[in-house]
Amino acid sequence: MKVLDEALIQLDVDAATADEAILHMADTLYRLGYVKEDYAKRVLTREKEYPTGLIGQGLGIAIPHTDPECVIKPAVCVLIPKEPVKFMMMGTKDEPVMAEIILPLVVKDSRMQINMLKKIMELLKDTEKLDKIRECKDKKEILRMLAFLEEE
């Protein structure tokens, strides 16, 4: 299943807050026809209610997402902020995680994408790979590192 797009790999993003990072990607997603108009608002609201920050082996990650109704086609995005951005930890409302890598997940139908979700779980645990992605300045190379997400 196709979920990668070079336009959805954004490096050195100037985002001071989680909201700015989410809106930054949401703009591109909407412009390219991945999501409906209300996507940005829904992700922002959901993030406040149910935060998506995670800490791998010392690496802060965030996986902002929302329910599938406002999704047109699925995607896995990569946003690397210039400076770590404060998200809240999943399962809490007030434990900060400084996210160094943000992976907005645009999920259309979780059951259809179970295979991909499994691979995302593998990726979230693979701090070594996430570290490489974070340091990588070449979008094509990042696409290569994530190509396994699209394998059946």
Place this chain on the structure above:
Amino acid sequence: MKKINILTVCGSGTFSSTMVAQKLTEVLREKGFEAHCTECNNGQIETQLSTAKYDCMCFTSPCNGTYPIPCINAIGFLTGIGEEEIIEKVLEVARSL
């Protein structure tokens, strides 16, 4: 194979709850249990609990109410940290059935 009914809960009821369900099914099968997982969001917990019988609940978004079944924090499945503890807690429930 002995069955265990698990309610997996996350903010959207589709994303991390599905990942958790997937992982639980896999792990429990290895241990000789057949896991039946149902995914839901936080707003659906009460309804789910009143319409079906669940042996435990595994969540990635905070469950603030008090529930009659064990509630297990499963965020570790997403990060790989503390996976063994989660599995142990679920197995404890499974073995007690």
